[in-house]
Amino acid sequence: xxxxxxxxxxxxxxxxxxxxxxxxxxxxxxxxxxxxxxxxxxxxxxxxxxxxxxxxxxxxxxxxxxxxxxxxxxxxxxxxxxxxxxxxxxxxxxxxxxxxxxxxxxxxxxxxxxxxxxxxxxxxxx
Amino acid sequence: xxxxxxxxxxxxxxxxxxxxxxxxxxxxxxxxxxxxxxxxxxxxxxxxxxxxxxxxxxxxxxxxxxxxxxxxxxxxxxxxxxxxxxxxxxxxxxxxxxxxxxxxxxxxxxxxxxxxxxxxxxxxxxxxxxxxxxxxxxxxxxxxxxxxxxxxxxxxxxxxxxxxxxxxxxxxxxxxxxxxxxxxxxxxxxxxxxxxxxxxxxxxxxxxxxxxxxxxxxxxxxxxxxxxxxxxxxxxxxxxxxxxxxxxxxxxxxxxxxxxxxxxxxxxxxxxxxxxxxxxxxxxxxxxxxxxxxxxxxxxxxxxxxxxxxxxxxxxxxxxxxxxxxxxxxxxxxxxxxxxxxxxxxxxxxxxxxxxxxxxxxxxxxxxxxxxxxxxxxxxxxxxxxxxxxxxxxxxxxxxxxxxxxxxxxxxxxxxxxxxxxxxxxxxxxxxxxxxxxxxxxxxxxxxxxxxxxxxxxxxxxxxxxxxxxxxxxxxxxxxxxxxxxxxxxxxxxxxxxxxxxxxxxxxxxxxxxxxxxxxxxxxxxxxxxxxxxxxxxxxxxxxxxxxxxxxxxxxxxxxxxxxxxxxxxxxxxxxxxxxxxxxxxxxxxxxxxxxxxxxxxxxxxxxxxxxxxxxxxxxxxxxxxxxxxxxxxxxxxxxxxxxxxxxxxxxxxxxxxxxxxxxxxxxxxxxxxxxxxxxxxxxxxxxxxxxxxxxxxxxxxxxx
Numbered sequence: 001x002x003x004x005x006x007x008x009x010x011x012x013x014x015x016x017x018x019x020x021x022x023x024x025x026x027x028x029x030x031x032x033x034x035x036x037x038x039x040x041x042x043x044x045x046x047x048x049x050x051x052x053x054x055x056x057x058x059x060x061x062x063x064x065x066x067x068x069x070x071x072x073x074x075x076x077x078x079x080x081x082x083x084x085x086x087x088x089x090x091x092x093x094x095x096x097x098x099x100x101x102x103x104x105x106x107x108x109x110x111x112x113x114x115x116x117x118x119x120x121x122x123x124x125x126x
Numbered sequence: 127x128x129x130x131x132x133x134x135x136x137x138x139x140x141x142x143x144x145x146x147x148x149x150x151x152x153x154x155x156x157x158x159x160x161x162x163x164x165x166x167x168x169x170x171x172x173x174x175x176x177x178x179x180x181x182x183x184x185x186x187x188x189x190x191x192x193x194x195x196x197x198x199x200x201x202x203x204x205x206x207x208x209x210x211x212x213x214x215x216x217x218x219x220x221x222x223x224x225x226x227x228x229x230x231x232x233x234x235x236x237x238x239x240x241x242x243x244x245x246x247x248x249x250x251x252x253x254x255x256x257x258x259x260x261x262x263x264x265x266x267x268x269x270x271x272x273x274x275x276x277x278x279x280x281x282x283x284x285x286x287x288x289x290x291x292x293x294x295x296x297x298x299x300x301x302x303x304x305x306x307x308x309x310x311x312x313x314x315x316x317x318x319x320x321x322x323x324x325x326x327x328x329x330x331x332x333x334x335x336x337x338x339x340x341x342x343x344x345x346x347x348x349x350x351x352x353x354x355x356x357x358x359x360x361x362x363x364x365x366x367x368x369x370x371x372x373x374x375x376x377x378x379x380x381x382x383x384x385x386x387x388x389x390x391x392x393x394x395x396x397x398x399x400x401x402x403x404x405x406x407x408x409x410x411x412x413x414x415x416x417x418x419x420x421x422x423x424x425x426x427x428x429x430x431x432x433x434x435x436x437x438x439x440x441x442x443x444x445x446x447x448x449x450x451x452x453x454x455x456x457x458x459x460x461x462x463x464x465x466x467x468x469x470x471x472x473x474x475x476x477x478x479x480x481x482x483x484x485x486x487x488x489x490x491x492x493x494x495x496x497x498x499x500x501x502x503x504x505x506x507x508x509x510x511x512x513x514x515x516x517x518x519x520x521x522x523x524x525x526x527x528x529x530x531x532x533x534x535x536x537x538x539x540x541x542x543x544x545x546x547x548x549x550x551x552x553x554x555x556x557x558x559x560x561x562x563x564x565x566x567x568x569x570x571x572x573x574x575x576x577x578x579x580x581x582x583x584x585x586x587x588x589x590x591x592x593x594x595x596x597x598x599x600x601x602x603x604x605x606x607x608x609x610x611x612x613x614x615x616x617x618x619x620x621x622x623x624x625x626x627x628x629x630x631x632x633x634x635x636x637x638x639x640x641x642x643x644x645x646x647x648x649x650x651x652x653x654x655x656x657x658x659x660x661x662x663x664x665x666x667x668x669x670x671x672x673x674x675x676x677x678x679x680x681x682x683x684x685x686x687x688x689x690x691x692x693x694x695x696x697x698x699x700x701x702x703x704x705x706x707x708x709x710x711x712x713x714x715x716x717x718x719x720x721x722x723x724x725x726x727x728x729x730x731x732x733x734x735x736x737x738x739x740x741x742x743x744x745x746x747x748x749x750x751x752x753x754x755x756x757x758x759x760x761x762x763x764x765x766x767x768x769x770x771x772x773x774x775x776x777x778x779x780x781x782x783x784x785x786x787x788x789x790x791x792x793x794x795x796x797x798x799x800x801x802x803x804x805x806x807x808x809x810x811x812x813x814x815x816x817x818x819x820x821x822x823x824x825x826x827x828x829x830x831x
Contacts, residue, residue: 073143
């Protein structure tokens with residue numbers, strides 16, 4: 001089972017939509033994890049709650065001719081406790097399985113609102 | 127038609143978002159009902175809540191259930207019976223912060239309605255919850271949230287999705303499963319790594335296809351379009367919202383199926399509207415509940431509790447009941463339909479009918495034994511009627527306001543104030559009370575039953591009994607200490623009886639009419655005047671008062687207690703006290719202006735004291751008595767008998783001394799005869815006036831006496 005990774009380099013996302021990928025997916029893999037590092041400079045943890053970032057996973061079963069939405073997570077700026085100890089979230093992610101098929105492709109889509117935000121992360125299909 | 131599984135979204139792996147404020151996933155639906163579950167995991171979920179939509183349409187949210195009743199995560203289930211067909215997104219939005227969100231959705235076909243959600247929490251393996259019964263043909267859809275991983279769903283449940291995200295909190299993992307309804311309790315369970323969990327189950331009831339294969343559907347009034355996809359429990363195609371399934375409604379009434387959701391609402395509407403009469407199981411169950419021979423349980427109890435606890439918003443009849451109870455409790459002010467209906471019944475412009483009327487009448491008539499609230503109502507009414515003696519809480523609650531140890535509040539106070547202030551029209555018992563008080567205040571004249579009922583005890587033709595009599599007797603016997611109005615009444619009566627000396631307000635209020643600074647009006651004045659005018663026969667205290675006045679006026683001869691009471695102060699064997707003493711002293715001291723009998727007494731005394739000259743009637747009366755043209759009575763008689771012989775002996779002694787004769791006794795007898803001889807009114811008048819206006823002459827009598 002081959003794992004596919006699409007890196008998301010450190011960059012600043014301006015307000016608006018941006019896509020990462022697409023990447024071809026091995027027919028035997030289904031689980032997709034799209035992760036964003038919140039701790040980078042000017043990242044989500046340093047932003048106010050008015051800065052939002054929607055990160056979504058899309059799947060194509062026809063080599064990118066058409067795309068189907070699979071799942072997304074809405075992220076907001078600021079520090080939030082991740083556990084009872086109060087440790088802040090260092091990463092945010094969205095996880096979803098692809099529907100089975102052959103010749104599939106996957107991409108990540110981000111939509112930034114409020115203000116620009118720096119991100120770094122990855123799209124992993126395993 | 128049984129409920130069948132349609133699809134899971136986004137897949138059997140569910141979906142998750144770490145450190146997020148929303149989670150969205152795709153669900154392709156071809157069924158007619160959709161249920162979504164979402165677990166929230168965080169370090170502290172205080173202030174957090176979730177909502178959800180499908181295809182941008184809001185889903186109905188169930189209650190939030192915290193895993194193991196802690197605050198590190200919770201589970202919530204969302205439902206809809208009208209999901210859009212095709213691939214659409216389920217969007218769960220978290221309010222109150224950022225957390226780990228995991229969820230999935232299940233769509234089913236053949237659904238008619240949802241039963242009320244049920245739940246369970248714990249921290250041990252397995253994570254499980256059991257329905258309170260089930261209806262064959264339905265389906266149980268359950269979701270679970272846990273602080274640790276789910277392994278699998280336990281048969282007969284079928285796992286639909288499992289999403290294990292993390293063990294950072296009490297809600298980092300989520301799962302969903304379905305189970306067929308068996309007609310009895312259904313348990314859904316998952317094997318877990320032991321940790322805090324919450325399970326929420328929903329039974330999806332099968333749709334009713336109705337007679338002849340018709341699909342019945344609840345649509346808004348006026349709806350004329352073709353039926354939409356998917357069977358629902360109720361028809362509206364005949365044009366009336368209350369038209370119900372020819373199959374389902376009889377089944378509900380007969381008890382062969384359990385009413386739920388829309389069925390309950392429609393059944394309630396029909397019964398309330400009088401479109402149908404409860405019978406069979408429904409009627410029996412209702413009567414049992416009213417009679418308190420059975421207690422509502424399961425879903426009914428939970429829903430009622432939630433509604434009144436405020437954790438859910440009641441609808442239909444429950445909503446109405448809650449408003450009524452809050453209105454009685456004074457936490458809301460009744461308005462609109464509620465107040466109008468209540469007023470209609472109280473004012474008699476409408477008469478409660480149907481089951482309510484029958485049940486109330488039976489209870490009051492004693493042909494059935496009331497339960498619950500009806501027991502309280504009946505007890506209160508019987509206590510007022512005097513057929514029972516209130517005790518315990520009822521007695522205490524009744525006595526407290528009367529005794530002044532508690533103050534009525536809320537709607538009772540407001541309504542009472544409004545009624546007595548005249549800003550609203552008092553009716554029913556309040557109206558009677560107002561009339562009684564106004565009659566006592568003199569602003570109205572009691573008539574009819576009120577007059578008769580008031581007159582009877584005063585006239586002695588009836589004797590108060592029961593609680594009133596006993597309480598009054600205890601109070602006046604001193605075995606209990608009255609307060610408030612009763613205490614005032616007691617003090618008033620004791621002041622008249624002479625056992626206490628009135629002071630403060632009581633004395634002032636009593637003294638004013640006696641002193642003439644106020645004039646009694648209204649009923650009191652009329653009643654008193656009638657009595658003294660002889661047009662009515664006074665009784666009780668008034669009769670004794672009239673008797674005393676007439677005794678002073680000389681029209682009757684006092685005897686017994688009255689005579690003794692009157693004679694004792696005059697004879698000096700007792701000393702008048704209290705208001706009588708004070709008023710008399712003031713009058714004679716000139717600090718107040720006496721009136722009536724006191725004024726007459728004062729005038730007589732001043733005449734004898736020489737500070738005024740007798741004139742007019744007083745003078746003539748006195749002279750007539752002394753002249754013998756009228757027979758003196760009362761005090762005049764005493765004076766005549768004492769004064770005339772002594773005066774005669776004195777004059778005779780003077781005559782004897784002047785004439786040198788010593789038989790002044792014979793002379794005195796002659797003078798006495800002269801004084802006692804009848805004289806003409808014309809001759810007596812000037813002489814009497816002269817004597818009355820000559821102060822030395824009067825003092826001379828005193829010197830001789």
